[in-house]
Amino acid sequence: MQFLRTMFAAGAAVASLGATAALAQDYKDEYRVSTVVPAPFPWGIAAEKWAELTAERTEGRINLKVYPGVQLVQGDQTREFTAMRQGVIDMAVGSTINWSPQITELNLFSLPFLMPDYAALDALTQGPVGEKIFEIVQAKGAVPLAWAENGFREVTNSKHPIRTPSDMEGLKLRVVGSPIFSDMFSAMGANPTQMSWADAQPALTTGAVDGQENPLTIYSVLNMHELGQSNVTLWHYVADPLIFAVNQQVWDSFTAEDQEILRQAAVDAGAHGIEVARKGLTDGDTSLIDEIKGHGVEVISLTEDERQAFVDATRPVYDTWKDKIGADLVDMAEESIANR
Secondary structure (H helix, E strand, O other): OHHHHHHHHHHHHHHHHHHHHHHHHOOOOOEEEEOOOOOOOHHHHHHHHHHHHHHHHOOOOOOEEEEOOOHHHOOOHHHHHHHHHHOOOOEEEEEHHHHOOOOHHHHHHHOOOOOOOHHHHHHHHOOHHHHHHHHHHHHOOEEEEEEEEEEEEEEEEOOOOOOOHHHHOOOEEEEOOOHHHHHHHHHOOOEEEEOOHHHHHHHHHHOOOOEEEEOHHHHHHOOHHHHOOOEEEEEEEEEEEEEEEEEHHHHHOOOHHHHHHHHHHHHHHHHHHHHHHHOOOOOOOOHHHHHHHOOOOEEEEOOHHHHHHHHHHHHHHHHHHHHHHOHHHHHHHHHHHHOO
């Protein structure tokens, strides 16, 4: 009897392995992952880490290939989520800003001066607000797995230091293609111009635009001091969390075991990406800021009173967009930050 039980168990195991192998044979040879920027940007590093961990942990059953520059949607960052939902893209490590035209609630992270620091950002992504956002993303047709980040966005320009809203008057600033950004910079007296980053770089070089806003990691890797961006103001006005997500049909094609591997790989890759994104900017480490200053760039950190002047200038935008995003969600975010 013991022999029969042993043989039955062995047969069940073989059958299970056979089923797994059969399912794995239905997997694609390659799953296309969209990102905006490649390594050595933290964003690209996080995406590549996801691919690496997934291949390693699935023993090659799932192979992700990262396509940076949003090349799968001809460089149009704001089309990425729609393309993933439709199956043109299998997976993405996407910006909450770029996906906000399709998911209005993601504008939460672009509310001006909502998040004063990294602890506030973590309180949102790692708490009930993050869970609610994931529910909303899933309802829109993609499966969210984990968070990473592009970082807090700071403002730079070629004209003069920015300490007050009056310093923004008349500056031509490149902003991302999301309406809330145009509203914010218009409220501060600037002349916002929406354009892709591919168009922004030559525009900065020629002086067609005076400045831009991006995380310092982007500024550093792209050597923006060479594009005339000699003035940097650290104001933490918005942050840009990233979401690892998978097309729903692609997700459903994986075994439950592989789904969990893919999810955990995203969590681990996201944690690595966040660490890289904050290097030189947190925990008393100012090495990235020091590096930028070393190029002769003036880097300004606002006082509380100076920051408050920008908060006051953009408050009407905040109030208008709170209603568009959903007052309940914004209230939840404000409470999470207050209790961080």
